[in-house]
Amino acid sequence: MNLKLTNSGPTAPADAAGEREILDGPLQDSPHPALDHTIEEHRADAPQKLDTVVFGVTAVIAIGFVLWGFVSTETLGSASDSGLSWVVHNMGWLFSLVASGFVLFVIWLAAGKFGRIPLGRDDEQPEFRTVSWIAMMFSAGMGIGLMFYGVSEPVAHLVEPPPGTGAVGNPEAVQTAMATTLFHWTLHPWAIYAVVGLAVAYGVFRRGRSLLISSAFAPLIGERRANGPVGRVIDILAIFATLFGSAASLGLGALQIGSGLELVAGIGRAGNGVLVAIITVLTLCFVLSAVSGVSKGIQWLSNTNMVLALVLAVFVFVVGPTVFILNLVPTAVGSYFQDLAMMSARTDAAGGDAMQTWLSGWTIFYWAWWVSWTPFVGMFIARISRGRTVRQFVTGVLLVPSLVSLVWFAVFGGAGIATQQGGTDLAGADSPEATLFSMLQTMPLSTLTSVVVMLLVAIFFVSGADAASIVMGTLSERGTLSPSRPTVIFWGAATGAVAAVMLVVGGEDALSGLQNITIVAALPFLLVMVGLAVALVKDLSSDPLVVRRAYAVAAVEQAIVAGVTQHGDDFTLTYEQAAPGEGVGDLVTLAGPNVTADESVHREDDHGDHHKDEVLTAPTS
Structure with a gap:
């Protein structure tokens, strides 16, 4: 042309x-x-045969891990400690660079020439209205974490500031505590989710590929390799990450429910026996929900949970230090952006052993946890984002959850900080999972609100983990959205068993067992995500x-x-x-x-x- x-x-106009x-x-x-042409879309709802290689390898690894944990807990604990030290010391820089790099990466995608590309056909409208789309994002990603760390993390950073940020009780301790908390819970995790979500949504809705992580690598390694042994390795790593990420959340939920039972039921300290019993009950619940087909019931529970969470937040805001919370919002935002570069650059090179220990318990654990949840959360937000443009996707996925986290931590973290400064030693609670309950004890209706917290944690996990087990089933059965019941039941049971082992490995400090193994398990999939970002750019460049x-x-x-x-x-x-x-x-x-x-x-x-x-x-x- x-x-x-x-x-x-003065010629005549063209013949239109x-x-x-x-x-x-x-x-x-x-x-x-150059033309948007019709594609034959992958039938994600069609039953698929079990991929015996993907399922077999990951199943053997999961069963082997569980057997190792129950037969020789001490050697598994020693191996996880050694693995943690190696990862944090040798690969901590990679976690830090990739997490911050993904924030810049998705903003670049949205702001540049790729921002107008739709996740669907050229003239396709969004599948869901914006309000519904935003509401559905609330059900993904962080329910249990917000409950577990809503009070405990800001208070922990207040009484023990991160290395290099000043002595205990310094005048800027509150600002540092809130900035560090927002650093872990706002832009960075959702940028990590957005990378996988964009790659999957673009591949499925724009290119007609299957609903697999490996399919998004087609522009980088070719269709044949993506559907062959290399693709199977990628899907195995995705299942592996999802399994341990879900197990970590289940473990956190069990710890918090056990702590609540200590206060409400007076059962004494919840040992491993009680925690394993809680895990068993929760596992049965989400396996039943995943295979029963009662999606409307689970959706109703999820909506109810969001209402309960809102009611609890409003209660704490009204009954707690309302003015302090309102003042904390602009302070937290300003401190976050002021300290963002410094927080993003933290590695053990900046503080030796003290920094390495702190990073393994906080920043690198979070980055590993978010990475391990990306196959589940990324596929979920991809499935609800058809018809959105890249710019709309990134804006919604980054900003909406970040604002929710800001409000949540301002309310609960602000109430916790005010309580700590008022003379009640929340930081001295028996364990981090007890911090929220200890704060609620200082407010009216403490028994009722404690029961609400336990109910919230249980439903948050059931409504999220059943979807995670289905995602692992999807990856095991060549991308189908309707994996067979035996496959879903297996992954549900495996998640519960792995969670129990992770708690037992931690011994008295069960939380450390969850954190250590999550970090080690997430490293391989972090490398997969780097390749996924490269493949996504290559894909978008030929749109x-x-x-x-x-x-x-x-x-x-x-x-x-x-x-x-x-x-x-x-x-x-x-x-x-x-x-x-x-x-x-x-x-x-x-x-x-x-x-x-x-x-x-x-x-x-x-x-x-x-x-x-x-x-x-x-x-x-």
Whole structure:
């Protein structure tokens, strides 16, 4: 195609009907990479056969881990400690760089030329209204974590500031505590989720690929490898990460429910026996919910849980230090952005053993936990985001949950800090999971609110873990959204068993067992995510919308220079067929899954780069 220059004299307007006849002709059926063409979408709801390799390998690893933990807890604990020290010391920099890099990466995607690309066809509208889409995101990702750390983390950073941020009780301790908490719970985790969510949503809805993590690697390693042994390794690592991430959440939930039972039921300190019993009950609940098909019931429970969480937050806000909480919001936001660069750069090089210990218990544990949850949360937000543009996706996924976390930690963290400063030693509670209950004991209706907390934790986990077990089933059965019941039951039971082992390995400090093994298990999938980001950019670079823009820029630039040279200000731009090798296509370099090095994009028929195109501008001067 060439743009034809026409002197803009008093000629009759172009024949619009004739132009439309051309545009509605064979060009629309062309597989040219500049055109949005019809794809045969993968039937995600269709039953699929079990991938015996993916399922078999991950099942053997899971069973082996459980047997190791119960037969020789001491050696597993020693191995996890050694693995943790190696990962934090040798790979802590990678966790820090990747987590912060993903924040910049997704913002770059949204703000740049890829932002207009839809997660679907060119003219496709969002599947869900914006309000519904935002509401559904609330059910993903962080329910148990917000309950567990809502009070305990800000208070912990208040009484023991991170290394290098000042002595205990320094004037800026409150600001540091809130900034550090928001650093762990706002932009960084949701940027990690957004990378996987974008890659999956784009591949499924725009390219018609299967609902597998490995399918998103097709532009990087090719369809054959993505569907072959390399792809299976990627899906195995995704299941492995999801298994341990879900188990860590189940363990946190068990710890918090056990702590609540100590206060409400007066059962004494909840030992491993009580915690394993709690895990067993919760596991049975979410396995039953995952295989029963009562999706409406689970959705109703999830909605009820969101209402209960809102009621609890409003109660603490009203009954607690309301003015202090309101003052804390701008302080927390300002401190977060002021300290963001410093917090992002923390490694054990900055503080030796003390920094290494702190990072393993906080920042690197969080980054590993979020990475391990990305297959589940990423696939969930991908499935609800069809029809959104890349820019809308990133904006919604980054900002909405971050605002929720800000409000949540301002309310609960602010109440906890005020209580600690008022003379009640929340930091001296028996364990971190008891901190929230200790704070509620200082408020009216403490027994009722403690019961509500335990109920919230239980439902948060049941409604999230049943979806996680289905995701592991999906990855085990070639991308189906309807995995078989035996597969779902196996992964549900495996999650509970792994959680029990992780708690037992921690001994008296059960939380450390959860953290240590989560960090070690997440490292392989962190490397997968780096490759996923590269594959996503390569995929987006060959999107029809991007290709069309490249053609438009090349064509218009060429025509404007020639037009001004030949006619000054008096010219218009039309189109005409060019000879092979002389069209606009020769000015455009394409690369991606649709155009390979062996495929010429300069087709010499009537439907390729040399074909006529529509009028680009109106007459000037």
